Amino acid sequence: MPKSSTKEGLRRAAEAPQLPSNPWRFILFCLKPFRWLLLLMLVLETGQAAGSILVPYAIKALMDAVASQPVPVGDWLETFKQPLLLLAGLNLAEIVFSRSSGAVLIIMGPRLRQGTARSLFAYLQNHAPRYFGNHFAGALAHRISETAMSVNHTTWSIICDFWPIAVTFSVSVTLLLDVHQGLGLFVAAWVLMYVLISYWLATRCQPYAQDFAATRSMVNGKIVDAVTNIINAKLFARLQHERAYLDSFLDTELKSARRTFWYMERVRWFQFTAAAILKIGTIGYALQLWQAGEISVGAFAMSTGLAILVIGDARNLSRRFLEFFEYVGNVANGVDTIIQSHEIIDVPDAKPLQIKQGRIEFKDVCFSYEPGRQVFERLNVLIEPGQRVGLVGFSGSGKSTFVNLILRNFEPQAGQILVDGQDILLTTQDSLHAQISLIPQDPSLFHRSLKENIGYGKLDADDAQIGFAAKLAHAEEFIAAMPEGYESLVGERGVKLSGGQRQRIAIARVMLKDAPILILDEATSSLDSVTEKTIQENLDRVMGRKTVIAIAHRLSTIAHLDRVLVFDQGRIVEDGSHQELLDKQSFYYRLWTMQAGGFLPDEVV
Structure with a gap:
């Protein structure tokens, strides 16, 4: 048996993309073609976050100017020109940087998802039939889509959520340290404790969220199964039974949801309590400093504004951590499912x-x-x-x-x-x-037109060749009777056709392929005896x-x-x-x- 090893210990087909089996390395692999765009987004997000958090600093300058001149002398615009220009510039910068980052995201996001899905599909194609026999096709397709989407969400969480929050916290603490060391250290300590506790709470909540997601997925599967077999339920007069059967799973989902939501409610208690501590503590401390003459009116206003902005960014940090873990978990599940050793590969010099x-x-x-x-x-x-x-x-x-x-x-x-x-x-x-051509007992067709399904045997075949193959397979009569003829769609796996019709299309496809x-x-086996005899004669001739x-x-x-x-x-x-x-x-x-x-x-x- 041919062997091919990698440093990760996986056997891989040579034509398959060399995807890492570690979720973080996989994410970095997907991001590698976009590294310069990602760097640009980091710069733009830094500018946007800094522009937003520096607005209280501009207000401080404005308030200090007002305090120094309670009654404007001469041209008031000239008096407040500097702080007003700073305020306008910061707001303009926030708009330009944020929308520029949004434009880069629009350019890169769909391409990143497309590239991830393409790589996973290319890797999946090289698995052996045994692998596909052990996995549901729909589950694999969902896994590719979910993994590609989660790579995007993981990236945006880091760049558009965590990085701007880090910039906000850093700039806020720096500004407050510049105003008064004690005030800055108080906010820095609050930020550190808030981030650590939010992370810890998110990790504690993760099992609840994963259990809830798994339960939802299971219930969804039960609903799909019930809907798929609804004709059987009607024929056996089991509609009430199906409702009762589904209710038991819905009850399980309800219990899981309650556990998750009650835990999330405890997290919100922490968030609101911590926010109140920061607001009251910052304002109270700043008032004492102002009363003692250690900070100006503008510094007091800036401290209050920064506290409110920090709280706004921090309040949903636990939720963002939880979503982030969910995205990384989805990527890990996709990688574990798809990026496995290929059972059958070509030798290097095949x-x-x-x-x-x-x-x-x-x-x-x-x-x-x-x-x-x-x-x-x-x-x-x-x-x-x-x-x-x-x-x-x-x-x-x-x-x-x-x-x-x-x-x-x-x-x-x-x-x-x-x-x-x-x-x-x-x-x-x-x-x-x-x-080698194979005509299976139960052929599977693509959800494409009859023409495309027959032409799959020879992609460059013209209409005449396709028609001749259909004639040999005794399929032209039922194709002609269909409203759109050869352009008729056959449904998923050919479900719109009878078993005999599917088999005739499969025979036509193989006749067109003409392999040795x-x-x-x-x-x-799915044909009536008269049709079988006609096709058998044509097969003998084509053989x-x-x-x-x-x-x-x-x-x-x-x-x-x-x-x-x-x-x-x-x-x-x-x-x-x-x-x-x-x-x-x-x-x-x-x-x-x-x-x-x-x-x-x-x-x-």
Whole structure:
């Protein structure tokens, strides 16, 4: 099995972005292309915060000018020119800096989210089928979107919330220290204690908030499940039962919400009490200093104004800390879910697979899905070029595993799988998949038009080629009957089409692809017998000299093939043509006579 290691210990596909598995490093990775814009935002946010918090300083200068001249002499504008210009300049600076920062955010924000989502999706694409089998597709899509959004929110929290608050606190303490050391130290001590306690309270509240978020997510899932199955509820007359079932989960959400909100209420008690201490303490202390002649009237006014501004910024600090932890938690969850080792990767010097004949060979292949669950042990099979081979056997006998190994959805623990003499583990996965066509039993379509779904087999196909493929798949009649014809949307996973229609579109898509190796997994099982016969004839014509492997549960569909491989418990117990195997009157003969309605049972009966 090819290996590729990184300093984080993850195996990664070469074409996948090298995303860090640590949430903070991941955030820095996403921010790296925007470092100069981020630096500009920091400068602008510094200017905006400083402009806002320096307004009381301008008012101090104005108040001191008023105090020095209770009755203006001469041109009063000239008397108050300096403080008025300072006040106007600070307000203008606050507007310019804040709106400039907003403009940079608009330029960078969508691009940052786009880049994060693109990187996560590119990494996700390289996971093996086993990974997708263990995760809900909707949950993965939600995780990408949530992680990308949370990277943005985490960044904006630091730059637009915490950094301006730090500037506000620093400038306020500096101004007050300049006025009176004791006043400045009092506010500095308050700020330090407030920040530390707010952080501690936020960390204590985080489990409540996470539990509430998880409960909301769970309840939302229950609602989605109930809505999805509402027809079943009606058919079984279980509407009341569903309401009662949902009520139990809603009660759980209610209890979780109360716990969270009561804790948040205690946090607000702290915030309002701390704010009152700062306001009363600052004003009372400043009054004493003014009465003692240690500060001016302007300094008293500035102290009061700074206290109010500091309180305004500090009041929601606990909430901001809590939101910040939530965003970082979302990023961590997304990173943990998506940025895992890739199970199947190309070796560093992998070559494109070159197929000229289509010869497939298994040489001493050993495979198990997990330790102690052996499927194949030293399996040897040779399929000659252009040979059409059917695979039969009971469920779990190894037919699907055989095909999955050829498709490299899994990799053997030992042995080789050769295509035209080339070990597929040493070739690129893209080149392998480009030259193998698969028609699954339950095909999945994109929520796109019929034309796009058929054309997926050959992206540069013209309308005539798409139409011809649809004709071969016996799909043109139902496509023509649809209101928008080939432009009709098929719905999520093709839900707007019947099972037979989906299968015909999948067959048309594969016919258009025209790969040298064709794999059929009960490809016509959803079709009526007349349509199946027509399509089977077209498939036989299209097969030509392709190497064909067909999994069959209905043995009549593979009776005309060149060869039949009979699987039983991971071994090929019989190999020959349909008639040869019947003449032996052995395992295959028993399968043939055991069929009910043309289909094999799941096990020996």
